[in-house]
């Protein structure tokens with residue numbers, strides 16, 4: 001793809017025509033204007049190309065070995081030329097302009113033959129390496145990606161439309177990848193290294209990040225990003241995507257509005273957080289809501305929301321703030337509802353207690369493959385949290401607190417569906433009794449391999465939360481939605 005004529009220069013020689021010291025004062029004096037010096041001619045040529053659409057290579061296509069070789073030579077020359085300390089003082093746009101100028105100059109001096117479009121790709125790549133998150137940048141810019149999974153420097157996968165695919169993106173080496181991981185986590189005051197190789201963080205745009213580094217990750221630093229969706233999915237979007245039927249969506253909105261205590265269950269990446277977020281849209285704006293999360297992902301639109309986040313231990317291993325601490329603290333914050341991003345430990349007990357003691361409409365998500373499994377997981381979380389209660393007592397607490405379990409699933413075709421809306425009815429002996437209001441019935445596959453099916457009501461006309469719906473004046477709507485669900 002890229003050709004290169006013989007150049008006798010080493011990176012050190014390249015740096016000679018543009019020593020760092022004189023270059024940067026010029027920058028400082030006029031940071032926003034690119035250098036008009038003659039060697040910068042390629043930049044002048046390259047500029048109009050900035051307006052042209054990005055090359056496909058920008059979004060993760062495979063690039064040739066030759067490209068990476070040239071990039072590495074130019075990058076090394078650049079690093080010897082620029083004064084990083086001074087660059088750090090510039091705003092992002094001016095710094096980018098400056099790097100572009102110098103890189104264009106290096107390209108011309110080294111006689112690298114490439115088209116303007118190719119040069120643009122290279123310029124962008126190098127700017128991203130120096131100023132941003134390097135090879136991740138083009139992936140972060142795409143809104144159709146749900147997850148970015150980096151398994152060491154050479155392997156990057158993405159999830160698009162529910163399908164995982166390999167990209168051509170790669171990092172120079174594990175050191176560059178580790179550097180970028182460090183850059184990401186340090187922005188939220190955390191660190192990741194051999195001593196503390198596991199770290200959760202957040203990108204400035206809200207994307208959730210997890211890093212696990214060697215020696216725990218055997219094949220190099222492993223970075224997982226749940227991309228933040230600029231336009232969060234709303235309930236009507238879930239209907240459009242056939243994740244739920246229109247009648248099912250109406251039932252969900254009533255569950256949200258009439259303050260049912262709700263647990264959203266599902267496998268990893270099945271759409272639990274998204275569903276939780278859509279349900280919160282039906283919370284009355286007058287309510288005070290407190291959210292507790294490991295990495296803040298929820299985006300409530302209500303005016304009265306307090307967001308809390310857990311904290312990992314510091315260097316000395318102290319200062320941890322757990323989910324249990326947060327949920328306990330919530331109770332002293334006069335919340336109307338408590339929302340726990342993900343219930344995974346002993347906080348389950350505190351959440352249930354909160355649901356039971358006047359914080360109706362509290363919600364949380366939990367990893368489980370069915371509503372039944374969600375209830376038994378809840379029970380084991382409480383038992384493992386060290387609460388020495390007989391299992392019947394724990395089940396009584398669960399039954400007395402929880403109203404509804406909503407099951408989310410990612411099906412084998414990559415689609416996300418709500419597969420059950422299930423009520424918790426009561427205890428019979430020691431067995432928790434549940435009843436499904438709505439389930440998803442798989443019918444088959446269409447010509448494109450997409451799973452077809454329908455959401456069907458199980459015929460329950462009076463759910464247990466009927467009186468609650470009535471109290472909120474929503475019983476007619478509920479009856480209508482249940483009728484429609486049955487007819488669909």
Ligand SMILES: Nc1ncnc2c1ncn2[C@@H]1O[C@H](COP(=O)(O)OP(=O)(O)OP(=O)(O)O)[C@@H](O)[C@H]1O
Pocket residue numbers: 145146147226227229233238241243266267268269270271272273274275416417
């Ligand atoms: N019904 C849906 N239709 C299409 N895409 C969806 C749907 N629900 C969620 N998504 C997308 O799927 C991705 C994963 O969703 P989400 O973060 O809600 O999953 P999760 O179950 O909370 O995952 P995790 O277990 O990792 O916390 C997101 O990019 C989201 O936008």
Ligand SMILES: [Mg+2]
Pocket residue numbers: 272273274342365
């Ligand atoms: Mg989630």
